[in-house]
Amino acid sequence: MYQVLYCLTDEHDWRLVALAGAVCLLASAAAISLFHRARAAHGGARVAWISLDAAVAGGGIWATHFIAMLAYGPGAAGAYDVPVTVLSLIFAIAVTFIGLSISVSTTRSPLIALGGAVVGGGVAAMHYTGMMALDIPANVTWATGTVTASIVLGIVFGSLALFAAGRGDSLSGALGATVLLTVAIVSHHFTAMGAVKLTPDPARAIGGLSIPPGSMSFLTASAAVAIIAIALVAALLDRRAKGELGRQQVVLDTALENMSQGLCMFDADGKIILFNERYAAMLRRADMPLTGRLLVDVLREEQAKGHWQGDVEEFFARLVVDAREGRTTTDVVKRFGRSIRVVNQPMQGGGWVATFEDITEWLEAQAKISHMARHDALTNLPNRMLFHERLEQGLRVAKANDQLAVLCLDLDHFKDINDSLGHPIGDALLQEVGRRLAACAGENDTVARLGGDEFAVVQLGRSEEAAAAVLAGRLVEVISAPYEIADHQIVIGVSIGISLSPQDGSNPDELLKNADLALYRAKADGRGTYRFFETGMDARAQARRxxxxxxxxxxxxxxxxxxxxxxxxxxxxxxxxxxxxxxxxxxxxxxxxxxxxxxxxxxxxxxxxxxxxxxxxxxxxxxxxxxxxxxxxxxxxxxxxxxxxxxxxxxxxxxxxxxxxxxxxxxxxxxxxxxxxxxxxxxxxxxxxxxxxxxxxxxxxxxxxxxxxxxxxxxxxxxxxxxxxxxxxxxxxxxxxxxxxxxxxxxxxxxxxxxxxxxxxxxxxxxxxxxxxxxxxxxxxxxxxxxxxxxxxxxxxxx
CATH class of the missing domain: 3.20.20.450 (EAL domain)
Incomplete structure (x- = not known):
C-alpha cells in the first residue's frame, strides 16, 4: 500500500492524473447510460447498443490508462510499441463487450454481477497489455501481491458497478454505478502502477515500431476527444430515445386507460404482457396479479371462485391455436350479468390482442329497436310486419288437419269518437281495445294492430270453422261492452271478416285480402257482426273497385x-x-x-x-x-x-x-x-x-x-x-x-x-x-x- 501511495504522490503529474480521472468519469457515465439503453432494446438493436457501449467503455479504459501513463514520471524517457498498444485497445473493447452482453441479457442479479466482473477483468487485461507496450531503457519487475490486488479491485468494483446499474434506471442508481465503474478503472490502474519497479538498463534500446510520448500524448488526447464525443452523442441519443420512449409510453398509457374497451395482450405462450384498467374492472380481475401470468392460470383461479364455467384447458388451447394460425375470433360471453364481446386478434411474431367491449346496453337498444320495428307503438301489439311473419310461420307449421283462420277487425264509427272526444280519448280507447283482444285470444293466436282502428287475429287450432265463429262472436261481445275512459262512457261496435286456410287461400296476402272482403260484407250487413269469406265477394269487390x-x-x-x-x-x-x-x-x-x-x-x-x-x-x-x-x-x-x-x-x-x-x-x-x-x-x-x-x-x-x-x-x-x-x-x-x-x-x-x-x-x-x-x-x-x-x-x- 505504501508503494502505491508513493507512486501516486511522487511519480505522477497530478494535472494529468486529474485529466485521466475526468476522462474516466465521463466515459463511465456514458457507458452506464448506454447499458440501460441496451437493456431496453431487443434483438439486433440490443447488439448495436452493446457494441457502442463496449466501444465507449473500452476506449475510456484505454484513454484513462495512457493519460495516466503520461502522468507517470519515468515514462518521459520511453516510448510505446504500436502493435501492442493497439492490441490493448482491442482487449479493452472485446472483453468489455463480453461482460456487457452477459449483464444486459439477464435480469438475475448474480449474472449481472458476473458480467461486471468480466468488465473488471477487461480493465486488467487492457492495463497489463498496455504496460507491455511501454518501451523504456529499463528492466521491469512486478510485485505479485500488488498485481493481484489490482486485478481483484477491478473485478470487485466492476461487478458492483453493473450490479448497481442493473437494479434500475433511476438517477441515483446511474450516478452510483458511474462512480463504481470509475473507481474500478482508476483503483486498478494506480494499484497496478504501484506494483511496477523499473531498474535502468542503458543497454536496452527502444524498438523501431515505437511511438514517442509526445505523439502518444496527441493520440491519447485524440482518443479522449473521441471518447468524449462518442459519450456525448450516445448520451444525446439515449436522452432522445428515452424521451421518445417516455412520450410513447405516456401516449400508450393514456390511450389504454381511456379506452372504452378492455384490452389485454398475450405472447405466443398465452402469457399476459400488458392490460388496461378497463379490462381488469370489466372482468373483475383487479385484485388478481396478472402481468407475466399465463391466461390459463388466471382462468383456473376464476374457475375455483365459481366465476368461470367450462373446460379451461380446452378454451385456452383453442385461443393459442387460433392465434398461431392467424385466425381472428369473436365471441359474446356473459360475465356478472353483463354481455361482453371479445375479439381476439393475432399479432405478427406470435401472441394475440384481446379487446373486451361491454355491449349490454347496445344489445338492449337493438332489442328495443327490433321490438319497435315489429310492434305498434300505441298498443304494443304486433304490427303489420310481425303479423305477416306470424301468419307465414303459422302456414308453415300448420298440419293437414289444422285450421288456420285470419280475422280482420274494424271498429264501427271510431272516427266519430275521435272527432267528437279528441285523439287522446281515441288513443286510450284503442289501447283498451287492444287489451281486450289480447285477453280473448288463445295461447297460440296472434293479435295485431294493422293501423288506425284496424286489428287482425291469426287463430291456429284443430277444429272446423266453428272455432273461428266462436272467437269472432266472443270478440264482438267483448269489444261492444261499454268503456269508461276519462269520465266518458263509450260504446263502440266492431265488424269482423274471416278467411280460412287452406280453402280461402294458401298465402298471407290472399288470406288477408279475402278476410278484408268479408269485413266489407260485415259492414254492409249492418256492422257489429262477423262474416266468413265467400267466393262471390271477390267479384263484388272487383265490381266495386x-x-x-x-x-x-x-x-x-x-x-x-x-x-x-x-x-x-x-x-x-x-x-x-x-x-x-x-x-x-x-x-x-x-x-x-x-x-x-x-x-x-x-x-x-x-x-x-x-x-x-x-x-x-x-x-x-x-x-x-x-x-x-x-x-x-x-x-x-x-x-x-x-x-x-x-x-x-x-x-x-x-x-x-x-x-x-x-x-x-x-x-x-x-x-x-x-x-x-x-x-x-x-x-x-x-x-x-x-x-x-x-x-x-x-x-x-x-x-x-x-x-x-x-x-x-x-x-x-x-x-x-x-x-x-x-x-x-x-x-x-x-x-x-x-x-x-x-x-x-x-x-x-x-x-x-x-x-x-x-x-x-x-x-x-x-x-x-x-x-x-x-x-x-x-x-x-x-x-x-x-x-x-x-x-x-x-x-x-x-x-
Missing part, C-alpha cells in the same frame, strides 16, 4: 248532370221550388242510379267534390229562373265534415248571383248525430247568411223533436215511406197529422215526398201539409225542362 275508378274518371270527364224535380204548393197548386238531384250518365253503362254510386262517393270522400259541383250548378241554373222560385240542394254528412262547406256555399252564391234566400240546403238527422254542437254552429252561420235549412227524411230518426227545439229549421220533409202508405195504414196517417200539426204550431213549412197519386195529395191537403213533391207532378228532369215544368199543369195519373 271498377265503379270507384269510373267514378273518379267521371269527375274528370264531367259526366254528371243535375236534374230538377218540382216542389208544388198544395194550396195554390203552383211550383215554388225545385230539388236538385244528381244523375250520372255513364258513356257505356248509361244512367246509373244514385243508390249505386252515392254511398260509394260518400265512402271514398268523392262526395265532397261532387256536392260542390251540384251546388254550383244548382245556383247557376236557379239564377235564370223567376225570382220567386227557389232551389233545394241535399248535403251529405261527409260534406258537413268538410271545413270548406260554408266557403263553398258562399262562393256558389256569389258566382251565380243567386239570392241566399232562394237557396235551401237539405240535411238528414245523421248530420246532427256527428257532432251536434259543431253542426248547429255551422247551421246557424249558414242561416245568418240568409240560406234556408230543411230537415230531410223527418220521422225516420229517434231524436227529431229535440233537433226541432235546438235549431229553428225552415222546413221539415216528411219521408216518402209514410206518404206511400198514407191510404192503407192508419199509423202513417197519424204520423203525418202529427207532423203537419207540429209544423203549423212552430211556423215551419212541411213538405211531403213521394206523392204519386191524387188520393195522397188530397189527404195531405186535408191534413194541412204545406208542399208536395213526387212523380204525380214530374220526374226529375234536366235544367232545360224547367220552363216546361213551370208552365204545364201537374200530372193527373200515377207514375
Amino acid at each position: 271498377l265503379l270507384e275508378m269510373d267514378l273518379r274518371a267521371a269527375l274528370q270527364r264531367n259526366e254528371f248532370e243535375v236534374h230538377y224535380q218540382p216542389i208544388r204548393d198544395v194550396a195554390s197548386d203552383r211550383v215554388v221550388a225545385f230539388e236538385a238531384l244528381l244523375r250520372w250518365n255513364h258513356p257505356q253503362r248509361g244512367l246509373i242510379s244514385p243508390l249505386n254510386f252515392i254511398p260509394l262517393a260518400e265512402e271514398t270522400g268523392l262526395i265532397v267534390q261532387l256536392g260542390e259541383q251540384v251546388l254550383r250548378s244548382a245556383c247557376a241554373d236557379a239564377a235564370t229562373w223567376p225570382d220567386d222560385i227557389g232551389v233545394a240542394v241535399n248535403l251529405s254528412p261527409v260534406q258537413f265534415k268538410s271545413p270548406n262547406l260554408i266557403a263553398s256555399v258562399i262562393d256558389a252564391l256569389e258566382a251565380s248571383g243567386l239570392a241566399a234566400s232562394r237557396l235551401e240546403l237539405e240535411i238528414t238527422e245523421s248530420v246532427l248525430l256527428q257532432n251536434s254542437e259543431a253542426t248547429l254552429a255551422t247551421l246557424h252561420e249558414l242561416r245568418a247568411k240568409g240560406v234556408r235549412i230543411s230537415l230531410d227524411d223527418f220521422g225516420t230518426g229517434y231524436s227529431s223533436l229535440s233537433y226541432l227545439r235546438s235549431f229553428p229549421f225552415d222546413k221539415i220533409k216528411i219521408d216518402r215511406s209514410f206518404v206511400s202508405e198514407l191510404a192503407t195504414r192508419q199509423d202513417s196517417m197519424a204520423i203525418i197529422r202529427a207532423v203537419t200539426g207540429l209544423g203549423r204550431s212552430l211556423g215551419i213549412v212541411t213538405t211531403a215526398e213521394g206523392v204519386e197519386n191524387d188520393a195522397q195529395l188530397e189527404l195531405l191537403r186535408r191534413e194541412g201539409c204545406t208542399q208536395a213533391q213526387g212523380y204525380l207532378f214530374s220526374k226529375p228532369r234536366p235544367a232545360s225542362d224547367v220552363a216546361m215544368m213551370l208552365e204545364r199543369p201537374r200530372l193527373r195519373a200515377s207514375a
Whole structure:
C-alpha cells in the first residue's frame, strides 16, 4: 500500500492524473447510460447498443490508462510499441463487450454481477497489455501481491458497478454505478502502477515500431476527444430515445386507460404482457396479479371462485391455436350479468390482442329497436310486419288437419269518437281495445294492430270453422261492452271478416285480402257482426273497385248532370221550388242510379267534390229562373265534415248571383248525430247568411223533436215511406197529422215526398201539409225542362 501511495504522490503529474480521472468519469457515465439503453432494446438493436457501449467503455479504459501513463514520471524517457498498444485497445473493447452482453441479457442479479466482473477483468487485461507496450531503457519487475490486488479491485468494483446499474434506471442508481465503474478503472490502474519497479538498463534500446510520448500524448488526447464525443452523442441519443420512449409510453398509457374497451395482450405462450384498467374492472380481475401470468392460470383461479364455467384447458388451447394460425375470433360471453364481446386478434411474431367491449346496453337498444320495428307503438301489439311473419310461420307449421283462420277487425264509427272526444280519448280507447283482444285470444293466436282502428287475429287450432265463429262472436261481445275512459262512457261496435286456410287461400296476402272482403260484407250487413269469406265477394269487390275508378274518371270527364224535380204548393197548386238531384250518365253503362254510386262517393270522400259541383250548378241554373222560385240542394254528412262547406256555399252564391234566400240546403238527422254542437254552429252561420235549412227524411230518426227545439229549421220533409202508405195504414196517417200539426204550431213549412197519386195529395191537403213533391207532378228532369215544368199543369195519373 505504501508503494502505491508513493507512486501516486511522487511519480505522477497530478494535472494529468486529474485529466485521466475526468476522462474516466465521463466515459463511465456514458457507458452506464448506454447499458440501460441496451437493456431496453431487443434483438439486433440490443447488439448495436452493446457494441457502442463496449466501444465507449473500452476506449475510456484505454484513454484513462495512457493519460495516466503520461502522468507517470519515468515514462518521459520511453516510448510505446504500436502493435501492442493497439492490441490493448482491442482487449479493452472485446472483453468489455463480453461482460456487457452477459449483464444486459439477464435480469438475475448474480449474472449481472458476473458480467461486471468480466468488465473488471477487461480493465486488467487492457492495463497489463498496455504496460507491455511501454518501451523504456529499463528492466521491469512486478510485485505479485500488488498485481493481484489490482486485478481483484477491478473485478470487485466492476461487478458492483453493473450490479448497481442493473437494479434500475433511476438517477441515483446511474450516478452510483458511474462512480463504481470509475473507481474500478482508476483503483486498478494506480494499484497496478504501484506494483511496477523499473531498474535502468542503458543497454536496452527502444524498438523501431515505437511511438514517442509526445505523439502518444496527441493520440491519447485524440482518443479522449473521441471518447468524449462518442459519450456525448450516445448520451444525446439515449436522452432522445428515452424521451421518445417516455412520450410513447405516456401516449400508450393514456390511450389504454381511456379506452372504452378492455384490452389485454398475450405472447405466443398465452402469457399476459400488458392490460388496461378497463379490462381488469370489466372482468373483475383487479385484485388478481396478472402481468407475466399465463391466461390459463388466471382462468383456473376464476374457475375455483365459481366465476368461470367450462373446460379451461380446452378454451385456452383453442385461443393459442387460433392465434398461431392467424385466425381472428369473436365471441359474446356473459360475465356478472353483463354481455361482453371479445375479439381476439393475432399479432405478427406470435401472441394475440384481446379487446373486451361491454355491449349490454347496445344489445338492449337493438332489442328495443327490433321490438319497435315489429310492434305498434300505441298498443304494443304486433304490427303489420310481425303479423305477416306470424301468419307465414303459422302456414308453415300448420298440419293437414289444422285450421288456420285470419280475422280482420274494424271498429264501427271510431272516427266519430275521435272527432267528437279528441285523439287522446281515441288513443286510450284503442289501447283498451287492444287489451281486450289480447285477453280473448288463445295461447297460440296472434293479435295485431294493422293501423288506425284496424286489428287482425291469426287463430291456429284443430277444429272446423266453428272455432273461428266462436272467437269472432266472443270478440264482438267483448269489444261492444261499454268503456269508461276519462269520465266518458263509450260504446263502440266492431265488424269482423274471416278467411280460412287452406280453402280461402294458401298465402298471407290472399288470406288477408279475402278476410278484408268479408269485413266489407260485415259492414254492409249492418256492422257489429262477423262474416266468413265467400267466393262471390271477390267479384263484388272487383265490381266495386271498377265503379270507384269510373267514378273518379267521371269527375274528370264531367259526366254528371243535375236534374230538377218540382216542389208544388198544395194550396195554390203552383211550383215554388225545385230539388236538385244528381244523375250520372255513364258513356257505356248509361244512367246509373244514385243508390249505386252515392254511398260509394260518400265512402271514398268523392262526395265532397261532387256536392260542390251540384251546388254550383244548382245556383247557376236557379239564377235564370223567376225570382220567386227557389232551389233545394241535399248535403251529405261527409260534406258537413268538410271545413270548406260554408266557403263553398258562399262562393256558389256569389258566382251565380243567386239570392241566399232562394237557396235551401237539405240535411238528414245523421248530420246532427256527428257532432251536434259543431253542426248547429255551422247551421246557424249558414242561416245568418240568409240560406234556408230543411230537415230531410223527418220521422225516420229517434231524436227529431229535440233537433226541432235546438235549431229553428225552415222546413221539415216528411219521408216518402209514410206518404206511400198514407191510404192503407192508419199509423202513417197519424204520423203525418202529427207532423203537419207540429209544423203549423212552430211556423215551419212541411213538405211531403213521394206523392204519386191524387188520393195522397188530397189527404195531405186535408191534413194541412204545406208542399208536395213526387212523380204525380214530374220526374226529375234536366235544367232545360224547367220552363216546361213551370208552365204545364201537374200530372193527373200515377207514375
